[in-house]
Amino acid sequence: MADQFVDLADEAQHKLDTATVLTTDQLQHLIGLAGRIYGPAFLAQAYSDGKVDNGTVRALVGNVWSACEYPDRELDRDTWQWLFDVAGYTEDGELAERPTEPVELWRGSVPERRTDWSWSSDRAVAEKFAAGIRGRRPGHLYRLVCPPEALLAANNDRSEAEFVVDTAMVEHLIEDASAD
Template sequence: MSGQHAAVRDLADEAYEHLLAADRLTTAELEKLISRADRNYGPMFLDEAYAEAKVTRETVTALVGGVWSSAEFPDRQLDHDTWRWLFDAAGFTVDGERAPRPDSSMTLYRGSVPERRTDWSWSRDRAVAERFAAGMRGRGQGRLWVCEVPPAHMLAVNTERDEDEVVVDTRGLQIREVPR
């Protein structure tokens, strides 16, 4: 392990110890612990804090979308059942604020390798999905996928990273490859 990785791990361990020792945490306190640890620890920290009643449902509402969006491969950080539980607790959110769920289906796009086509990060912007399909951010080259997503499957919208991301529970949805 490189020195840099060891330092990140030490900070994450220290932040996790603070999380475990706390009786209650405010939204700001949990955000601070997550930022000290590393963005990829956010899902585990949020799950632990909510499961142990260290934070309120309002904290989950404020953080779950951003924690999802910030983590690299969030589908691998927690299983889908745990994510469903957290998003259900939060209600539908747009950039960390509770919002009315869309009232009609949306055509959404995802760029990924075939084995990851059912992961939950989708975009309303086809160009964003095409960039991911082309292999951006160190990902392998993939394909472009499209899905008509009913409102009940939309869990959150995150626009803060210029990806126009919609978090989608893909269970039972028909996902089609877009021909090149």
């Protein structure tokens, strides 16, 4: 069974490598064939190689980020920043007006990952992550009143009320809210 998945990932990579131009649907199909952990690398490669346009990046970057369980393990932050800059601020894959006021956000994680980029506007979601959801180690609950300029995207398709945040801009504003 594992060989079948490797074959599909290899097939998808070959199709990506040999394509000259891809539509959003075609790239989405290749990511689906390869598996969600390959989404970040496929999107970055397709855009870097000029095989997709800004609209495809805009349509896919939020979902690719959200679907990949540990997106910062698949691409470095500079590459993610580049992709989010290309896309502009998006909500569920659509170009959107960035909020004009700060947004209260929450994150549940171990202390060493408190500055990762996935945050939630739903405290209950963050509390589940802080408790150690899906095999993660239990951690702390963090709160951030995030200025709009640090918001990169909003993703609601996984019922996590997720915001992607450039935490380099706001690290000094992150509070440990575990005792609240």
